[in-house]
Amino acid sequence: MSLIIRIDVDRPYGRQPFYRHLLSKLSSDLYFPKFERFGYLDELRTMLQWLNHAGAPAHVFFRRCTFPSAEIVELLNEGGHEIGLHLENSRSFAMFTAEKRFLERHCSREILSMSKHGSGGAKYGFHHYAPYEPERYMQWAGQASMRLFLGNLEDPTIEAIRLGKLLAFPSAFWLEPAWRDTAKFPVQWLIEHAGEREIVLLVHPENVLADSQLTAQFKALIGAVRSITIQ
């Protein structure tokens, strides 16, 4: 059994320094040109290089403001990673379909997996619809013949469910400690339990790269546990 690595690409320019944080915020509200010279998707690029070096494939979920550049697509292809939709505007099935089609046109491929931006509560950006309604997303994903839904619950003992052709993992092991019971679920817990069944490891590149402890933990995990993708 193995890890399913889930990378949610939330911030086009990461968090640091401040002008990049500001560019990330602005891009999330307005449809902005992408500025390579300010380090567009730098954090994701670094993370993909680590994964490719370790031979560890991942599912990488994009929002409209973080759609992959040609260079990132090349790294994704090299490592055998899957591109997924990080759903932002979840007001209706029509909005979901529009976001999915837009990403499919951008990448010239069918998108078979999805995750949701935000877990309810805070609104992240102008286009974001804040409520977290996993039952609706699973229904939409099934209707759109997708294969994989990765949910935002924070208890990594919750097992996957199958709904027709759709495989759904309601919950994940969040590497960032703000969304994990670190006493109950230390990183060692994941190394031991991913040997018994499939568990989703969720990371955000800008958070992992901003923290040396998280970086070390991520590298240790991809070195210790085999990862797979679902197609």
Ligand SMILES: [Zn+2]
């Ligand atoms: Zn997100």
